[in-house]
Amino acid sequence: MTCPAPLVTTDKILLGHGSGGKLSADLIESIFLPAFRNPVLARLDDQGVVTINGAKLAVTTDSFVVKPLFFRGGDIGSLAVHGTVNDLAMGGAQPLYLTVAFILEEGLPTTTLRRVVDSLAAAARAAGVQIITGDTKVVEKGSGDGIFINTTGIGLVPEGVELSAGAARPGDRVILSGSIGEHGMAILSEREGLEFETALESDSASLHTLVAAMLAADGRIHTLRDPTRGGVSSSLNEIAKQSAVGIEIEESAILVREAVRGACELLGLDPLYVANEGKLIAMVDAAAADAVLAAMRRHPLGRDACMIGAVTAAHPGMVTMRTLLGPSRIVDMLAGDQLPRIC
């Protein structure tokens, strides 16, 4: 169910290089970081934070290539807002402005574009961000997949807020804001034409108001990550690696909704590796954990928030999970995408 990919060193780009797993990390480390190296980038956070004239600005960019364009619980337009807003929010920033670039494929129905743009505009309004500039390119039929969208976001990081994937410390509590795997399984079931008793719906949502509520409750939050591609396991592994700490989680504390569990069982996938678009993981000082958790549960996007584990000085760089029966196992980062197993 969690096939590792051999032959990582490769002369061609594989789909797995975009999976958010080890192959993606390889690409960043072997090609992008050496070319662009600077202290802001080196933090490898979801956003770059720079200080200009005393103001702490968070900047992030994200491209959206989802298929199908429309799915239960969202579409590529709303996703393009939520994804970028959340990358800003994970730095504790108040999102302010977005840029939007469209790459359209020749032959795309104008009504489709209008539907996507309307949804994007609505999501931006709901998040309280303005779209202040944009770009459009059209590629020949066959060179694109309908619509690709890139959004860049700018936000302001409040005084005193200092969040980073490298800032988790032993003793921190790990909080997860809700049930996992909904976005990925909604997309997959739509793509594969799978029907389940309970409909799967993407959790796509802007998380910045939840983050603001958490920071208002107690500022002793060290790390926030939204577990998108590669799921909860990839985010936890990134944090463990960048903070040089171990992370121990409890299988029984992780909420997976019935429909997601059913779909994962059927396809042989592990929900820990499935994408989310409206969830976050927080590494919080133990003394602040209860207050932060309570604040999350009062917010509609954190109603099901749960303490799922703790940060430890043991096994730095490694994530382990106490299984339902008691013994612990490693929660590894996947090399590429999860591939459905044979039987």
Add this chain to the structure above:
Amino acid sequence: MKHIDEYRDAKIARALLAALERKTTRPWVLMEICGGQTHTLMRYGIDTLIPPQIELVHGPGCPVCVTPLEVVEKAIQIASQPDVIFVSYGDMLRVPGSATDLLRVKASGGDVRIAYSPMEAVKIARANPQRRVVFFGIGFETTAPANAMAVLQAKREGLRNFSMLVSHVLVPPAIRLLLESPANRVQGFIAPGHVCAVMGYWEYHALSEQYRVPIVVGGFEPVDLIEAIGMLVAQLEEGRAEAENQYVRSVTLEGNRIAQKVLQEVFEVTDRKWRGIGAIPQSGFRLRPEFAEYDAERIFGLADTVVEEPAECISAQVLQGLKKPVDCPAFGVRCTPESPLGAPMVSSEGACAAYYQYRRDTVKSS
């Protein structure tokens, strides 16, 4: 979730473990055949919860692991042809051949697609009459009926552009081979539940009797496996050797008659080479002559190539339960999922991958 939750229930598991503890008086060596079972054992740490006298060794039931390298090479050759759409279960895409794998063939422009069912390949063939569509039909008795159905469906529709690269393998001949090996240490087998759901377990009665070895058909959840281990130990402690069924919610003695009928119609039993183990007589399925026009090997006229396995890889012994993944000096050092020496480190059902993925932090030191 019904039929899942109660089989992952810690309380039920603890009660079964306590009962197992009480009835175990001597050391026993048990083997689970199926790679899916191996993964559950490692994932939940069941090997650390059972009495220390019970040793679990892992069997050859990983379809990806035992598919011969020559067949993988053929798949790569077929998939590289420009007019071909090559359709496969996801697992096979990452198995390296001598120079490349199917994922890389795809990246180089080959039309390689992942399917959840061989019927998708039939659908693709129907939609692309000008292309040749080839399905990679591998696996044990579990996947064989669906593959057989796909061939029947193609024939019914008169599809001329659909074919299958068939390399099916069968469990009972492999158990027989293990039991006849002078090096065999296994005293009881957990038979693969999914295979038996199709084939039934009547064949295992004969094996039990002939070799005086207990066999219990087991499921894939933690409680299933603990219960199956308990049933095996009970037999061993009482001096019995029978074929029993733990996985009653899915398996009957005679199995799925309809599926078996389809298998008989499309496939015939043949000698088959198993990767890491070698040739086992009468251990596989191939297409019957009347379905020759759907046989990709014949259509593409591919000769057998000889492909050498890395000498350091001990997968042959691992697949026969003679050694454990951690007995290999290359484990986790020169052999990792990112650069595997052998298939058991590649496949999602491979024993080496299970050890590496879930337990490499502890197993090395123990």
